[in-house]
Every structure is written in C-alpha cells, then in structure tokens.
Amino acid sequence: MNLAQVAKRFIFSSKNFSYTNISLYLSIFTFALSVAISLIVMGVSRSYKNDIEFRLQSVEPNLKIVNKNSKFLDPKLLDKIILELDSLSVNNPDLVYSRFREDYLMIKSSEISKGLFAFSFKEHPSKFYDFIRTNEILDNYLYISDEFHKNNNLDLSQSITLFNIQEMIENETLRANSLLVSGTFFSDLPIFDNNVIFISPEYHSTLYNNSKQWTGIVINGIDQYEINIIKNKFLYNSIDFITWKDKHANTLYWLTIFTNPIYLIIIFMIMLSIIYQLFANWLLIYDKSNSLYQLRLLGITDIKIKSINIYIALSILLISLALGYIIAVLMSFLQNKFSLISVDPKIYIVSKLSSNILLSDMLIISIISSIAVVGTTLLMYNKKKPFDVRD
Secondary structure, X not given: OOHHHHHHHHHHOOOOOHHXXXXXXXXXXXXXXXXXXXXXXXXXXXXXXXXXXXXXXXOOOOEEEEEOOOOOOOHHHHHHHHXXXXXXXXXXXXXXXXXXXXXXXXXXXXXXXEEEEEEEEOOOXXXXXXXXXXXXXXXXXXXXXXXXXXXXXXXXXXXXXEEEHHHHHHHOOOOEEEEOOOEEEOOOOHHHHOOEEEEOHHHHHOOOOOOOOOOEEEEEOOOHHHHHHHHHHOOOOOEEEEOHHHHOHHHHHHHHHHHHHHHXXXXXXXXXXXXXXXXXXXXXXHHOHHHHHHHHHOOOOXXXXXXXXXXXXXXXXXXXXXXXXXXXXXXHHHHHHHOOOEOOHHHHOOOEOOOOOOHHHHHHHHHHHHHHHHHHHHHHHHHOOOOHHHO
C-alpha cells in the first residue's frame, strides 16, 4: 500500500463536514503567512544589523589612541607612539596612521547656519576613509558630504564660513575663515554625513590658536597582536585605545535589545500557527475516521495508520512551508528592488531597509515545524485514536 498516496487522497478528497476544508485551507494560509512574515522579519533584521555595523565600521578607523583625562594627547607621548608604529609598519605594509584633531565648528552660508563636528588629519583623510572621492591629494581642503550639500542647497562655487564655536562661547571672540569646498563625500550613513566635515590642518590653524596640539592618533590596517604590543608598551600611560566597537557600544547594544524581542515574537507566532495546523490535522483525521476505521477492518495495522496520519500532517506542513517560502522570497525581492518599506534615518540611522533571507532560516523553521507537528501528531494518536469509538 502506498501510504503517501492514501494520505494525498485523504487531504484532497471531498469531506463529510463543510468546515473541515475551510479549517484546512485557513491553517495552510495562516501557517504560510506566519512563515513568510517570520522569514522577512528575520531577513530584514539581519540585514539591518549588518548594514549598521558595516556603516559604522566604514566611518571609523580600526583604532584611535587618545588621552583619558584631557582633550589633547601629550606631544612627547604622541611621538613615542608614532615611533612604535613606525617599527610595526616595517612588517606590516598595510599599516597607516596619522595624528588627528577633532573639534566643533559652526558652518555658515547664505542658506544655513549649523554646528558640525570637524576632523583634521596630518595625513590625508582618504587614507582612512574610502568614501572620500578625490582625484588629487590636496594640502588644503574642506570636504563636506553630498547629503549635507543637497539638504542645505549649498552652492559649492561660493565660499562657506567656518566659526570657532568654543572661542565664541568662552572668550566672546569671533574667529572665522571663509573657505571653498574642495570636494564631497558619501558615507551612506546619514547621521555621519549630516554632522561631519573634514578640514586640512592648514585651514584648521586659521581657526584655533592651539592648532599644533592633536587629539590623538588614528590607525588603520592594524591587527589585534599589534594592538596588544602597543598596549603593553604604554601600559602605564593615561591613554585610551578605542575601536569602532568601543565608540559605538551603545548603538550595538541598542541593536541587540532591538532584535531580541523580534525573535521572541517570531517564535510565539510560529507556535500559534503550528497549534492551529495541528487542530486542522486532527479535524481532517476526525472527518476521515470512517475511512480509517474501514482500513483497520481490512487488516491495516495501527503502525501503518499512524504512518498515514504522519504523512497527512507532513503533507499539509510542506504545502504551508512551500507557500510561505514563495511569499517570503517574493516580498524580499520586492523590498530589495523597490524599497517598499522605508524608515526615518534620524531614528534608525539608515533610510533604506533590505532583506537577506538565508537557506539556513528556512531549514531551521522546517526542522522545528516538522519535529513539532510529527511529535504532537504521534502524541495525539497514541492518546486517542479518532476511530476508537467504533471498536
């Protein structure tokens, strides 16, 4: 006897009760929808987390070395660290480093007046930020983002005035300089693009008296072994070693508490769908109890009847899973292609969401669902057979 063929007839043949088909189709649709939503949410959540981490990494060097207790790093200590990096670079040609300065400036033009975070590097910033597009390495430069340029309708052919905010607040002294924009950049991280500019040390010196002092050192291309060497070398100095994860620890923690409840909701939703499908399976078996009773009278063993029940449960489950996977892949494609769902970058850091569904997601859902459905079907069969009342 082909048990799979028997199970197929039970599912697709006419039913004794009209509500059996309705319940069966609803269970398939409900389970498929919950699977599709779960996969899409998992894909979007994963992609969102990866996008945030990638973009945060892209706007931060591998390592920053700064003073723990003051704004500037001691010049003698800074020179010692540079000498140590020089020795490390002999065996690591990818190692790049530079003194850097960070300050708050106010940018002003005919269209805008806004406070910004300014970075100044002794080496050119394009060595540390791939998104700075430039055809030549300029000694004097001012880079603003495409986003900032477009949002504020800035005319790049006209000069932009930069003000020393600290000098204005503390000493009530106006210290400013009008500069032309040398180029633009696009980091694809709106919160960075709208609040950061890059200015050369030469331009920077026109705004600050203490322009010879540096906030610290930025380093790229350094591995953990080399970081440990520097840490041990300057163990007793009052300096901090800041990686991109250290600087954005709060954001990474927020991502964790943002995504964990999502997975709990997914588990709860899948469980409810499984319970509803088990109810529909039981209803189908009850509807076909006469046929099962006749099979038993013909000498079909309980083991084979139990196998028919499992085939029925798995067949309905596979139909539901296949439909759910098709919906999920289709919706994921549409989201990636047309960005059907967008978010506010001021709140969620990014403006576009993408979906990255993995085969492992489908495999995990399939395995968990199959174990739950088969296990519960066996439990229900052993506890009470639908045709026992006819014995």
